[in-house]
Amino acid sequence: MKIILSLMILLMALTVDAYEFPETDGKWLRAAPPNVKMMAAYLDIENNDDTEKTLVGAFSPAFGMAEIHRSIEENGVYRMEEQKQLTLKAGDKLQFKPGGLHIMLMMPKETIQLGEDVRICLIYQDSAGEKHVQHLDFPVKEAAAN
Ligand SMILES: [Cu+2]
Incomplete structure (x- = not known):
C-alpha cells in the first residue's frame, strides 16, 4: 500500500513537472494611489515550446x-x-502593455507598495483539460523599464 501510494505521488509529480510554461519577461505591476481598487499588471509571454499553450486565467494572493x-x-x-x-x-x-492586454487586479487585500514584489499566478490549460499554475513575481513600478 505504501509503495503504491509512493508511486502515485511520484507519477503526479512527474505529470506536473512535464508541463512547459511559456517564458516571461518585463513583468511589472503599475503603481496606483492607495484608494484605487483596480490595478493592472503587464508582461511579455513567449512560447518557446513546440506545443500550443492556452492561458485561461490568473489569480493573486494579494x-x-x-x-x-x-x-x-x-x-x-x-x-x-x-x-x-x-x-x-x-x-x-x-x-501585455497599457492600452492593450493586461492582468486586471481587483479588490487589493492590503496596500500595494511601490518597489515591492507581488505574486501573480497565471493559469494554463493543456489539451487534456488539465490546469497548470505558473507562479510569478511582479515588481510594483510607475512605468515599464525600457
Ligand atoms: Cu481591465
Whole structure:
C-alpha cells in the first residue's frame, strides 16, 4: 500500500513537472494611489515550446480577483473585454502593455507598495483539460523599464 501510494505521488509529480510554461519577461505591476481598487499588471509571454499553450486565467494572493483583459478602442471610446482563453502557438509572443492586454487586479487585500514584489499566478490549460499554475513575481513600478 505504501509503495503504491509512493508511486502515485511520484507519477503526479512527474505529470506536473512535464508541463512547459511559456517564458516571461518585463513583468511589472503599475503603481496606483492607495484608494484605487483596480490595478493592472503587464508582461511579455513567449512560447518557446513546440506545443500550443492556452492561458485561461490568473489569480493573486494579494487581490480578491484577477482577470485577463484586453482594452479595445472603438470610435474613441475605450472598453475592456475579459479574455477567457488566449492561445499561444509554438513560437508565438504576447505582449501585455497599457492600452492593450493586461492582468486586471481587483479588490487589493492590503496596500500595494511601490518597489515591492507581488505574486501573480497565471493559469494554463493543456489539451487534456488539465490546469497548470505558473507562479510569478511582479515588481510594483510607475512605468515599464525600457
Ligand atoms: Cu481591465
